[in-house]
Amino acid sequence: EDQVTQSPEALRLQEGESSSLNCSYTVSGLRGLFWYRQDPGKGPEFLFTLYSAGEEKEKERLKATLTKKESFLHITAPKPEDSATYLCAVHLPYNNNDMRFGAGTRLTVKP
Amino acid sequence: NAGVTQTPKFQVLKTGQSMTLQCAQDMNHEYMSWYRQDPGMGLRLIHYSVGAGITDQGEVPNGYNVSRSTTEDFPLRLLSAAPSQTSVYFCASTQGLGEAFFGQGTRLTVV
Numbered sequence: 502e503d504q505v506t507q508s509p510e511a512l513r514l515q516e517g518e519s520s521s522l523n524c525s526y527t528v529s530g531l532r533g534l535f536w537y538r539q540d541p542g543k544g545p546e547f548l549f550t551l552y553s554a555g556e557e558k559e560k561e562r563l564k565a566t567l568t569k570k571e572s573f574l575h576i577t578a579p580k581p582e583d584s585a586t587y588l589c590a591v592h593l594p595y596n597n598n599d600m601r602f603g604a605g606t607r608l609t610v611k612p
Numbered sequence: 613n614a615g616v617t618q619t620p621k622f623q624v625l626k627t628g629q630s631m632t633l634q635c636a637q638d639m640n641h642e643y644m645s646w647y648r649q650d651p652g653m654g655l656r657l658i659h660y661s662v663g664a665g666i667t668d669q670g671e672v673p674n675g676y677n678v679s680r681s682t683t684e685d686f687p688l689r690l691l692s693a694a695p696s697q698t699s700v701y702f703c704a705s706t707q708g709l710g711e712a713f714f715g716q717g718t719r720l721t722v723v
């Protein structure tokens with residue numbers, strides 16, 4: 502069964518304390534892995550797309566990487582405004598544009 | 613550019629009532645979808661549409677209907693609301709295998 506699993510469920514960091522979020526997937530024939538940020542009461546907002554193992558994308562303090570089985574979202578020297586839920590999703594290979602989402606990692610950055 | 617617009621933002625229904633959640637996009641995207649988001653479960657696909665006049669079921673379609681008469685609009689109908697349909701609902705639109713653009717969500721409570 503196609504699965505997307507994110508860990509940890511929740512992460513509390515001090516401002517400036519770098520860490521990584523994990524997204525593992527069992528979908529074969531990956532057609533794209535996506536990272537989104539979701540603030541409370543809002544819809545998910547797109548961050549990155551990764552298509553092949555070894556690919557990396559960066560945006561400010563965030564860097565996303567991809568292997569054949571998992572993706573990492575690295576957060577370097579986070580600030581309180583980075584506090585949000587981070588969602589990972591993959592395009593399913595057999596069903597048009599259907600995306601399967603992980604449950605998310607809730608990140609809190611304390612000043 | 614409004615992107616994806618959902619109405620209403622909040623709704624309380626009694627068990628057995630019906631209602632329609634509205635979704636409109638102004639990006640001329642062919643693919644639109646409806647998700648529900650429940651605590652600890654991530655976003656789950658309810659129904660999707662690959663273009664005007666074409667709809668199909670997602671992962672959790674029971675109790676919901678959709679139609680797509682225009683490229684812009686993709687309403688979701690709850691036929692007879694049940695407490696199990698208490699959730700946050702998100703509409704999204706996508707072009708090709710690109711990222712999904714989400715609306716702000718509708719928080720629905722069924723009592």
